[in-house]
Amino acid sequence: MFHPDHFSAVVLFALFASVVFGITQRETPPKMFRYGAYCFVIFVGSVIVLSWVMKFIGG
Amino acid sequence: MATPQIKKTEQAGGFIYLPLIAGWLVPGAGHFLLRKWGRGALLAVSVLGMFSIGLAMQGKLYAGAHDILDMLGLAGDLGNGLLYFIARAGGWGADQVTVTTGDYGTRFIVVAGLLNVISAVDAHNLRTGRKS
Numbered sequence: 001m002f003h004p005d006h007f008s009a010v011v012l013f014a015l016f017a018s019v020v021f022g023i024t025q026r027e028t029p030p031k032m033f034r035y036g037a038y039c040f041v042i043f044v045g046s047v048i049v050l051s052w053v054m055k056f057i058g059g
Numbered sequence: 060m061a062t063p064q065i066k067k068t069e070q071a072g073g074f075i076y077l078p079l080i081a082g083w084l085v086p087g088a089g090h091f092l093l094r095k096w097g098r099g100a101l102l103a104v105s106v107l108g109m110f111s112i113g114l115a116m117q118g119k120l121y122a123g124a125h126d127i128l129d130m131l132g133l134a135g136d137l138g139n140g141l142l143y144f145i146a147r148a149g150g151w152g153a154d155q156v157t158v159t160t161g162d163y164g165t166r167f168i169v170v171a172g173l174l175n176v177i178s179a180v181d182a183h184n185l186r187t188g189r190k191s
Contacts, residue, residue: 001115001116001117002112002115002116002160003116003158003160004116004160004163006163009116009160009163009167012109012112012167013109013166013167013170016105016106016108016109016171016174017105017109017170017174019101019102019104019105020102020105020106020174020177020178021177023098023101023102023178023181024102024177024178024180024181027190027191
C-alpha cells in the first residue's frame with residue numbers, strides 16, 4: 001500500500017491534473033507546456049499559502 | 060465556404076463520436092485513434108497513474124448512490140470508463156475508508172475519472188476540427 005504525506009499527495013495530484021489541463025486547454029505544444037507549468041505552480045502554491053493561512057488562524 | 064480544417068474533418072469520414080467513446084472507455088485511446096501519439100500517451104499515463112495511486116492509497120470505489128455526495132462520487136468514478144468496471148469486477152479499492160490516505164485515494168479516483176472525461180472531450184474536439 002501507498003501512504004504518502006499530505007504534501008506528496010498534493011504534488012502528485014497537481015502533476016497529473018496539470019498535464020491533462022495543459023494538453024486539453026491549449027493548442028500548441030509550447031503553450032501546452034507553459035499552461036501545464038502554470039497550473040502546477042498555482043496548485044502547489046495555493047496549498048502552501050492556504051496552509052500558512054490555516055496555521056495562523058488555528059494559532 | 061468551408062475552412063480547410065472543416066474540409067479535412069469532413070473528409071476523414073467514419074463515426075464522429077468514436078474518439079469520444081474510445082477516449083472515455085480507455086484513457087488516451089481517443090487521441091491514439093487520431094494519431095496524436097504523444098498527447099495520448101501523456102493523458103493515458105496521467106489518468107492511469109492517478110487511478111492506480113488512488114487504489115494504492117486504499118481509496119474507495121463508489122458502488123451505489125445513497126445520497127447526493129455518493130451520486131457525485133459515482134459520476135466521477137464512472138468517468139474512468141473500463142478502468143472502473145475492471146476495478147469493481149476485481150474487487151479492488153476499499154469498501155470503507157479506514158485510513159487518512161484512503162480519503163485522498165478516493166478523491167484521486169474521482170478526479171482521474173473527471174480528467175478522463177476532459178481528455179475524451181478534447182479528442183472529440185480534435186475529431187470535429189474545433190481544435191487542432
